[in-house]
Amino acid sequence: MTSAHQVVAAYWAAAQARDWARFADLVAEHVVYEAPQTRERVRGRAAYLRFNIEGFPGDWHLAVERIIGEDRHAASWIQFTGEGGTQPGLCYFDLDDDRIARITDFWPDPYELPGARAHLVERY
């Protein structure tokens, strides 16, 4: 069995390479993708492939900051650079055997530091 870490590393490498055949082979036929911030959901390999190929127009690239895998679960933190600049992307994965069956995806935006804790931190 391939480790969850290895499967997720291959997934991001395939996305970056636009190797959509490889990408599709890494996700389960019944994969479910959810993005809680927008309450988006995509169900099934064919729909998820189309979402990735067509849903992010323009040039983009991604760099992996961290992949952590344990049993059939993994988390990743990537830096995604597209037309709007660079943004962190955070994903949590659940695998069935060697394929990704569930993806929960977060895209945090910058926000203003709350005044209540401003005296407790430094800025960088």
Next chain:
Amino acid sequence: MTSAHQVVAAYWAAAQARDWARFADLVAEHVVYEAPQTRERVRGRAAYLRFNIEGFPGDWHLAVERIIGEDRHAASWIQFTGEGGTQPGLCYFDLDDDRIARITDFWPDPYELPGARAHLVERY
């Protein structure tokens, strides 16, 4: 050696219990906390303890959705409920021995679904 998963589970349990002595013991003397969205940084155990005790006024509780640990690294996804409602909190941890030495913390907010991919998803 305690697994990174176990250390992070104990860290969130201590925070939820306001067991600040236990919480402090789980982080390294030289711990560095960063929140990339606001570019906040807190350095050292004493400052980090104060940040947690004083920086989040009002009642709050947290529930762990997922902890994933691998070697001396871990990721967590919690649901934090405070005065502003419930929000996901996503953290990446690096350990030195059995203590947390580095924390990168993200708080994603809801945002509008981009029109370019609206036809590729369902909503929930």
